[in-house]
Structure formats: C-alpha cells, structure tokens
Ligand code: AMP
C-alpha cells in the first residue's frame with residue numbers, strides 16, 4: 001500500500017467510508033462529493049496509480065470492475081434507465097486521487113459530452 005494514498009487508507013479501514021460492496025479484488029464506496037443521485041467509486045484493492053500504469057496482468061481485474069459496475073447498477077435499480085462508468089486519467093483528465101478508480105454514475109440523465 002502507498003502510505004499517503006487516501007484510497008489505500010480507506011481500504012485499510014484507517015479512514016471511514018460508506019462501503020456498499022466489496023470482494024477480494026475491489027471495494028465500491030459512495031463518493032464524498034456526489035455528482036448524481038447514485039455516485040459510487042469502484043476501487044481495486046491493488047494500488048495502481050493511473051490507467052497508464054496498468055499491465056496485462058490487470059486485464060482480468062478491469063473486466064471484473066465493469067462486471068461489478070453493471071451488477072451494482074442493476075441492484076440499485078438504475079441499470080435500465082442508464083448509467084456511466086468513468087475513469088479520469090492524469091490532471092487534464094480530472095484525476096485528483098492517484099489510485100485507479102472508476103466512477104459509477106446513475107439516477108439522472110447524463111449529458112454528453114462530459115465537461
Ligand atoms: P478523481 O477526481 O477522478 O480522481 O475522483 C476522485 C473522487 O474521489 C472525487 O469524486 C472525490 O469526491 C472522491 N473522494 C475523495 N476523497 C474521498 C473520500 N475520503 N471518500 C469518498 N470519496 C472521496
């Protein structure tokens with residue numbers, strides 16, 4: 001784990017968070033600053049800094065994350081209406097926490113393109 005990484009600290013239960021799902025590979029928690037009625041963060045337990053740091057060894061993990069996103073959207077009741085899975089990479093892409101994560105947004109109409 002990276003000592004100063006806020007998501008590693010959440011995963012280690014050093015910092016409280018509203019965890020809605022977890023398994024051996026990922027944790028899903030409510031975003032502190034929600035941008036939609038449903039705004040979850042799906043965070044791998046493995047500390048990966050950005051999308052650019054992924055390796056082929058992570059391919060199965062990324063597939064799993066998308067499966068979890070679909071399952072959560074379904075279980076929370078917004079799958080049929082539609083939802084968005086977002087990864088922000090690097091500062092220009094809007095990344096502010098340097099531990100790979102995917103935003104799952106739903107519960108309202110989502111405009112395109114995003115800002
Ligand atoms: P990004 O800007 O794509 O790196 O996304 C980081 C997200 O983490 C933002 O939407 C923040 O609101 C969220 N966030 C930051 N700190 C926490 C925290 N302690 N608990 C839950 N969400 C957080």
Ligand code: ZN
Nearest residue numbers: 005008047099
């Ligand atoms: Zn981390």
